[in-house]
Amino acid sequence: MLELRNVTKRYGDVTALDGVSLSVEAGETLGLVGTNGAGKTSLFRLLVGHELPDSGTVSVAGIDPTDGTRVRERVGYLPEQANFEPSLTAREVLRFHARMRGVSDADRPRRIARVLETVGLREDADRRVGGFSNGMTRRLGLATTLLASPQVLLLDEPTAGLDPQGVAAFNDVIERVRAETDVTVVVTTHVLSEVERLCDRVAIIDGGEIQTVGTLAEVRAIAGDRVTVTLTFDADADAAAVGSQFETDPSVTTTVHGSRVEATCHRDAVFDVLGRLADTDPATVEVSEPGLEGAFQRVLHEGTAEMAGDAT
Amino acid sequence: MTDADRSAEPDGGVTVSAAETASQDGTGRALLASRVGAIAWREFRVVTRTRWTGGIAVLFGLFSLAIVGLAGSQVGTTRVGSLFVTLAELSVYLVPMAALAVGYDAVVGPAERGTLDALFALPVPRSAVLVGTYLGRALALASGLVVGLAAGGVLFAAKHGPGVVGPYLQYTLATVGVALAFLAVSVCLSTVVSEKARALGGALLAWVWFVFVHDLFALGLVVAVQPPAAVSTLLVALNPADLLRVAVLAMVPTGGGGVGALIASTSLSLAVVAVALCAWIVAPVGLAAWLIGRRY
Structure with a gap:
């Protein structure tokens, strides 16, 4: 469903991604974990075609993301800083996104009603977004990505800045979406308990390189x-x-x-x-x-080479 | 249609991809135009809800009513002509200010608020987001101007007869054209800078340049060098505010010195004014559309 082969991306002298290879199967949920500046957002920007790789190949749902905007037809992308005009209501935001994603006029009301239900904003549909909490805004953001039933969901730190209730509500929605669809999800986060709860596999990225990737059990084992x-x-x-x-x-x-x-x-x-x-x-x-936290800390401090034997 | 184009939904429905929708509608170009229209309509709603459009309508309504209503009761060609000149002279100050105010945060504002990221996540090129944003703000600005100036127009026609309607429409059209040109400049500024405060500063500098400094510079050059008529014409065309003066002077030829004399000395026809205004819209918006793909 999603594949990067030996991808390198540089911004001037800074190497954001260095020979990254990663694949995610259809229906799988991958947690991408790393410190700030590790390369997570750069990787997402390549996946949705906002950036071109300097070398290597990227494929999402069989499409080269650099080929115009086709990949964003099939990918629901929630950027880290995504926000919505405060003067619009949630329903107006969704109506606009549905139209932009090619949902037909006839189908729009049903789709909007369904995603509002899914993200738990049905009662707030006609309230202006300016009055929403951070958590509600993030759930609205998720709703915009679900309107056209995407094949892939890319969620860039979706719970950053939310209070514990907001985090729990957001993760409930992700779990519901995973249970109801076969969507492939890639989520970046600093909160390792979220990865434990939501993901099938986890990749740890640092310094623009994928340091390790595996199932939760495999990565936990790194911690010893x-x-x-x-x-x-x-x-x-x-x-x-x-x-x-x-x-x-x-x-x-x-x-x-x-x-x-x-x-x-x-x-x-x-x-x-x-x-x-x-x-x-x-x-x-x-x-x-130690769990994932221990594994994460060990990967960051010791690198992959030393752990290669331990992880398997 | 391939399986990849369709996906089953939990409620038994079938998703038809936008790519398929495009082929059903005709062409991808039609789909792109539809999406630009959707962005423009959204932008129009956002701007009108922030009361910019209403504020501009009130400002220009009061402005036009005051000039038309308080400018004496003498009827005649001279009086009507001087009214148009007065309207144009004041518009030269107010219209650029209103347009720059509407456009200065068109890109950098949403970028700071995070709403631009949500737009860029949609299946549409970033240049199309810029064009849609411009069109939406242009519609909001033009609506405010037309509604406001219409109030003065009605009073004008009531006082001086239906004969003034045509020239007043021409003045209104020229005013809207100049406003859209300044809006394009401010949207371009908004794309270049990285902070809203800088965009505001840039808009103020642009206003000072086009309303005050450019004419002084042009007059100084003409007096000092006495360039050929083509250069004088170019100097006028390089300032959208002067193009408004040209459009009004074409209706009511008047004498006088200063910039008026400079404008009178040019050979700018209304068609050339229209083309110049179009260029003042297309060039900054085109530059901004090119830049936005590189900046964000």
């Missing part, structure tokens, strides 16, 4: 199998006592920050560690696996 047990106490002395308890154990790494102590150990040893803490009286106990 270390588990962190975090305890907080009412008194700093209690935390220090726990820290010293593990000082002589090379299989457990402890760090004490005031009244908080972190003990990191192998996944298999976590119950043993918890058992040794049974006599303590912590205020809170938290056990966390």
Whole structure:
């Protein structure tokens, strides 16, 4: 459905994308994760034909995106900064986008009603967009991309700047769209929990290069199998006592920050560690696996070459 | 139609791609024209809702009513002629200002608000977004001007008879033409700059240049060098505001010195004025359409 082969894109002396190769199958949801300036938006701009690659090939739904505007007929693209004229109502915005996307006059009202329902804005359809919250505006943006039943959805940091409720509402809509259609979705985000919730696969991009790509389980495995047990106490002395308890154990790494102590150990040893803490009286106990966050941090700090063996 | 062109929807419907719609409608060009029209209509609504159109209608309504109503009651060719000259002279200040105000944030404003990104995500070239934006603002500006000037026109005809209707329409048409030329200049400025404040500054500079400095420069050149008539004609054609004066002077030949004398010395016919105004519209809009694909 979507394929980049050895794509390079430069802006002057800056290499935004460096030999990127990536493919996404039909119906799949790919999370594209990277720091600011990693190349995510540049990649999207190539996919929708806003930029030409300096080298390599790009194909979306079998179309070369640089071939006029044809690719945007089949792609729903929600740019990061997409906004709408505050003086227009949501229905007017959708009517305009439907017309621009070639939805016939007769079919327009039905389509608009359906996407309003899908994104949960039916009750607000005739309100001016200027009165919308950020979350509602983002859902309206998603509605504009769904009007012509696209084959591919490209969502560039769709939940950036939203409050937790807005993020949850937006992700609910994405899940609904995924369940109801066979649309292929590529979503960029900094929020790794979103990737865990929405995506089949994840690609980590850094410095214009795809550092790793795989299923969630494959990428999580990059982080290794270390588990962190975090305890907080009412008194700093209690935390220090726990820290010293593990000082002589090379299989457990402890760090004490005031009244908080972190003990990191192998996944298999976590119950043993918890058992040794049974006599303590912590205020809170938290056990966390590194997951995607750990994998992301490791990819950024260590690069792919060192991890190649670990990831498989 | 291939499978790729159709896609099943959850409710059992079938999506017909816009590419297919294009072939049903006739040509891709017709589809593009339809989309430019949709952008223009949207822009018109946005501008009219921000009350620019209403404000311009009120401004030019009061302006034309005041001049026509307060300019004495003497009837005759001279009086009518001086009224047109007065209207034109004041229009030379007000029309560029109104047009530059309507157009200065046409591109950079939506870019700052993020609405331009949403437009660029649509299946339409960026140059078409620019042209549609210009057309929508042009319609809003022209509507305001025509409605406002119509108020003065009605009073003019009531005071001086139906014979003034034709020249007044010509004055109105020339005013709209000049306004659209200045709008094109401001839309081009709006595409070049990266901040709304800079666009406003550029629009003010353009107003000062075309309304004050250009004529001083042209007069100075004529006095100092005494260039051939073709150069004088070119100097006048290089200022859309002077083209309005030419259009009015063609209706009511008057004497006088300064810029009026310079204009009277040129051989600009109304047809040439029309062509020059068209060039003043097409060139900046064309440049902006070319630039917008590179800037964003």
